[in-house]
Amino acid sequence: MEEDYKLAKWLNNELSEDELVEFKKDSDYELLHKIKENSAFLSTPSFDENRILQNVLKSKKDSKVISLQNWFVRIAAIFVIGLGLYFGTQTILTTTQSAEIGNKANFLLPDNSEVALNSDSEIEFKKWNWENNRTLDLKGEAYFKVAKGKTFEVNTSLGKVTVLGTQFNVKARNNRFDVTCFEGKVKVKYKSQEIILTKGELISFENNQKIVAKNILDIQPSWINKEVSFEKENLVNVLLEIERQYNITFNYKNIETNQLFTGKIPTDNIDVALQIISASYHFEIQKDSTKSYIISTNK
Known part of the structure; x- marks a missing residue:
């Protein structure tokens, strides 16, 4: 035996x-x-x-x-x-959803919360026991329509957003952290700061400082409608975003990329996007190859 x-x-x-x-x-x-x-x-x-x-x-x-x-x-x-x-x-096991450069992606979380991923973004979460662990990790930018339920958390390398049955946008790129609340309330944690946003409020942090805090009238992120909005954004970040949206690259020649930009750039018309940048900063932008452009100062 x-x-x-x-x-x-x-x-x-x-x-x-x-x-x-x-x-x-x-x-x-x-x-x-x-x-x-x-x-x-x-x-x-x-x-x-x-x-x-x-x-x-x-x-x-x-x-x-x-x-x-x-x-x-x-x-x-x-x-x-x-x-x-x-x-x-x-x-x-972790479930990963992503949007490649030049593309966007939409998917549902286990509780039917809706998520839209902007270009070159990624989300990771665990399906198992989701009702008791409604947490995910975000790299890049995403828009959330959270289903009614328990607390929902979005973690990024720059900060965390906690919500309950609401709609909001989170963007974490290049040391800049942007959160916009379109419905309900969200709690934003950045470093040692905690701030409550309500419907129509936007806040931005960069390099350990709060740089933007304002009210908006938009009912959803502009990038959902083929535009990207910028508020006091460093020019280099704007150029990087254009690269993501159109899957192109820029080569800079003697330009100051730390200048600030406020405005909107279309994501479905590269010519208009380049014209806006060129006119705003008096740049000369020339096509170098199929997916490469040279930016230089227009003297």
């Missing part, structure tokens, strides 16, 4: 040193060891092995008891480990 339950004893760490040495000689040991190692920290639904085993044994002849016990224990052990891997994987 002890030999029949060797696998079960091994799973429970009950083998003696001699038994463990013998068990490791089994051809399936390496596979079993990897499964056990990866599932050690996982939780699985309860499984009454003894009750099921007794029911099976009662329906079989005495001459087959030893064989059934041996096979059943092996199958049950693998089944339990498999369940552990499945449920653990659902807990550990």
Whole structure:
């Protein structure tokens, strides 16, 4: 009987040193060891092995008891480990949604909250146990329409936004953190500061300072309607955003990129976008190749 339950004893760490040495000689040991190692920290639904085993044994002849016990224990052990891997994987694995350069993406979270990703942005979250862990990580810019429910959190490398059933936009790029509330309330945490925004309020931080705090009339982000809005934005950030939207590159020649820009740039007409930049700063913009432009001072 002890030999029949060797696998079960091994799973429970009950083998003696001699038994463990013998068990490791089994051809399936390496596979079993990897499964056990990866599932050690996982939780699985309860499984009454003894009750099921007794029911099976009662329906079989005495001459087959030893064989059934041996096979059943092996199958049950693998089944339990498999369940552990499945449920653990659902807990550990992260779902990633992204929008490539020059594109946008829309998707639903597990609670049917709507998310729109701007160009060159990414969101990560875990589907498992979402109702108790409504948190996601954002790189870039996204617009959220949050379904009614518990607290919803968006983490970025620059700050965190906490909301409840609302609509808001978050942008975290190049040391600049922008949050706009379009409906409801949001709590913005940046460094040691915490600020509550209500409908129609926008706030921006850059390099540890609050640089913009104003009211707006927009009902959703302008980039949803093929425009990008800037408020006291460093010119280099504006040029980088144009590069993302049109999947192009700029080469600068003797220009000051720390100048500020306030206004809107279309994301569906490259010629108009370049004309706005050229006219605003008296630049000369020439096409260098299919996806490359040279910007120089127009003297």
